[in-house]
Amino acid sequence: MDVVAQLQAALGARVDVSPAALRGARADRSGHSSSGDPLAVVHAESVADVQQTLRIAHTTSTPVVTRGAGTGLAGAANAGPGQIALSMRRMDRILEVRPDDLLAVVEPGILNADLGRDLAEQGLWWPPDPASREISTVGGNIATGAGGLLCAKYGVVRDAVLALDVVLADGRLLHLGHRSVKGVTGLDLTALMIGSEGVLGVIVGATLKVRRITPGSPCSVVAVFDGVRSAAAASATVTASGVQPAIMELMDAASLAAVHSLLGLTEPAPGAAQLTIQTDGPAAADEADRIAEMLRGAGGAVTVSHDPDEGEKLLAIRRSMHPAMAARGMTLIEDVSVPRSALAAMFDEIARIERVHGLTIPTVAHAGDGNLHPNFVFDGPDVPDVVWRAADDLFRAAIRLGGTLTGEHGIGTLKARWLADELGDDQWRLQQDIVRVFDPAGILNPGVVFAHTDAAGHTDQKDPDA
Amino acid sequence: MDVVAQLQAALGARVDVSPAALRGARADRSGHSSSGDPLAVVHAESVADVQQTLRIAHTTSTPVVTRGAGTGLAGAANAGPGQIALSMRRMDRILEVRPDDLLAVVEPGILNADLGRDLAEQGLWWPPDPASREISTVGGNIATGAGGLLCAKYGVVRDAVLALDVVLADGRLLHLGHRSVKGVTGLDLTALMIGSEGVLGVIVGATLKVRRITPGSPCSVVAVFDGVRSAAAASATVTASGVQPAIMELMDAASLAAVHSLLGLTEPAPGAAQLTIQTDGPAAADEADRIAEMLRGAGGAVTVSHDPDEGEKLLAIRRSMHPAMAARGMTLIEDVSVPRSALAAMFDEIARIERVHGLTIPTVAHAGDGNLHPNFVFDGPDVPDVVWRAADDLFRAAIRLGGTLTGEHGIGTLKARWLADELGDDQWRLQQDIVRVFDPAGILNPGVVFAHTDAAGHTDQKDPDA
Incomplete structure (x- = not known):
């Protein structure tokens, strides 16, 4: 049974092979598209759907490109030929809001602004405010380490996430982080996931650090x-x-x-x-x-x-x-x-x-x-x-000038060829070795962030503007 | 030439084999000591000293236990027989303070309170305030993810570090992170280092996010x-x-x-x-x-x-x-x-x-x-x-209750046997695979954080209270 048939057997109508869906999954808002349609778009509706999709992808060595609302600006979520586009957009529930603990537990597909409106009713807000907040998902904000206007005063995404649930490339589910403000148990894999652009795992749940709405008018x-x-x-x-x-x-x-x-x-x-x-x-x-x-x-x-x-x-x-x-x-x-x-x-x-x-x-x-x-x-x-x-x-x-290639949009495919310039070769290789620990077969977002580059600095990826 | 002779040839008087130094490196403030004296204490005075020490440790497969001021409460920095104790305490300079960029670049051995006094003269402060701040080092605060009294309002260490210089187990130097407030270039290895308790690398420099002193009296x-x-x-x-x-x-x-x-x-x-x-x-x-x-x-x-x-x-x-x-x-x-x-x-x-x-x-x-x-x-x-x-x-x-083993002291040797209970077996193994990427030979702080545990949950480490 081919991959799409296996997905359909497992996930039924949540596997979408309509031309419009396939075409839509090829591009984000960077102005760039993949070179052709992906195999299918899976509209995950539960953690189990994500696990099922990745188990099938894993056993068939099929690449998976995870997508939120497709509003990225670096070409990190553009699915192409031979790939499964895994859409998290339907997983958009707010599972829990705790004003007493100043936290909210959400699914990744909720739009940033929709969460903001819901939190506001309880006098709360989540600080990350990318310009795309009306159209971008919280999961996408976390996966890209999205910023916004308020970062100098209220911090970046890394400062606003307590815990993440993540499905690995082989379908296993991990619970990273804590519900408590403090926690230093082992390595901080929650922080490592933030801004990892889909190459380490699929974020299926997030425990967010929220704030009380600041009193007074701006x-x-x-x-x-x-x-x-x-x-x-x-x-x-x-x-x-x-x-x-x-x-x-x-x-x-x-x-x-x-x-x-x-x-x-x-x-x-x-x-x-x-x-x-x-x-x-x-x-x-x-x-x-x-x-x-x-x-x-x-x-x-x-x-x-x-x-x-x-x-x-x-x-x-x-x-x-x-x-x-x-x-x-x-x-x-x-x-x-x-x-x-x-x-x-x-x-x-x-x-x-x-x-x-x-x-x-x-x-x-x-x-x-x-x-x-x-x-x-x-x-x-x-x-x-x-x-x-x-x-x-x-x-x-x-x-x-002591700065960086990307403050808040990410590397994606568009900046992969400059990554080693900033990280240095040793760190660039070390980061790829870490990716391999999470995803030994390299099926998660291949070619994103870490495009292969030879010693002379030439990439063997197709041109990013192709 | 044995390890100590190699260290002495390379580092001269900075290699300390006095009985008092060896004995002092066996314990932190947890009340626990290693079972015997380490081979030597290296008092590193520069990044090059750290690199030299690790190159020798690497080629001779000698374990290295990095220490700050020895004020830890989890037994993470207790050097024992056959190990090199690498003390960072002499690397205590403030290299740069930028009130305009709200950052400070420091060596790891500076005491938290000494840094605080220096920053205060320029109207600045670094929020992490462990109770040990008069006697603990900034490098130790970062390596343990130390907390303090002010975390609910002013964040944890993870929120207060922009960049780290790190020497790997084989002596290579990496520059992680950015001087800018925002930066999402590749994986966030700066965050991964925070709280990693000496098992990934040796922190030899830190770019800290500082704040203006809050106006008014408390x-x-x-x-x-x-x-x-x-x-x-x-x-x-x-x-x-x-x-x-x-x-x-x-x-x-x-x-x-x-x-x-x-x-x-x-x-x-x-x-x-x-x-x-x-x-x-x-x-x-x-x-x-x-x-x-x-x-x-x-x-x-x-x-x-x-x-x-x-x-x-x-x-x-x-x-x-x-x-x-x-x-x-x-x-x-x-x-x-x-x-x-x-x-x-x-x-x-x-x-x-x-x-x-x-x-x-x-x-x-x-x-x-x-x-x-x-x-x-x-x-x-x-x-x-x-x-x-x-x-x-x-x-x-x-x-x-949804909490964690350790909010701010770390796992060290004392809590290693409970680590898998909190992380789950899959994450516990994944974290060890990540450690192996940084330190394939396992010479950095062996037995700390990740003590080997068999399927029945019994550790083969000596009892933590031994």
């Missing part, structure tokens, strides 16, 4: 500067002052102009860059006023609002960045991260890369944590070579 | 209850209310009486248990007042202080717990952790265990995070069988 500060460098320097001043904004976003001139155009707003002054800041908690108003004063001192034209609705309107400009780029063509959204003090230097590097490669690279940054999203806009479907050359230049600049 | 609340159960329930009420104390400590009747006796204070009422709470930040005074009201409502006799000096005096009672126990005999300090809502139930279990085994078990708890330290006091040098039987009962109760 306050907002928007400041326009004459250039991105002065805006970046001003954000560094805020960080160094010790005031801790919840959100501090930076938009460069090209980004700001594109959003203004999309929203039909008055065109900003040439070169103008913007900082958008929110403070929260009991000292929100006082902190907003102090930040406003600092930004005025740094040469910004400043607007302060203590009104939350007005604040959301101010943030809407930042939140419209993705639509503004999408309106212009295909977009490769990059994701380098640098120490906060290097933010202005990284913008200098981006300006240099724009000049050298003859490109415009609209860039937004989570200035509070040093994470930049340079956007490469092009006419699809394939990423032009010049864009990959500029991206290569960008990654090397970020690493030189 | 406020304190002390509440005495008629029993430990009502004190535990009151602490759960505080957590559930959404107010977030920085510190919330619980002392049971036996602990409170022992400390009062040590300090020459008036004897507390029979059965009386105490909560000691500190609030900090801009809303400290308001939060202290709200907590005081809740605790009065829960039946507590409450004292509130907005004066920091008076607050330190109130905390001194809690901080005198270790001396109070030490004054009574040898102490085995246990370290179970449960979800916060199970705190009262765990105290019920401790009362049951006291009855069943005919023991008194003075217990303090970090009530804000659910971590309990039951103290078994006995006449030395060996832990009596009845204490191990009671401890076994304690661990099983904690796991039944």
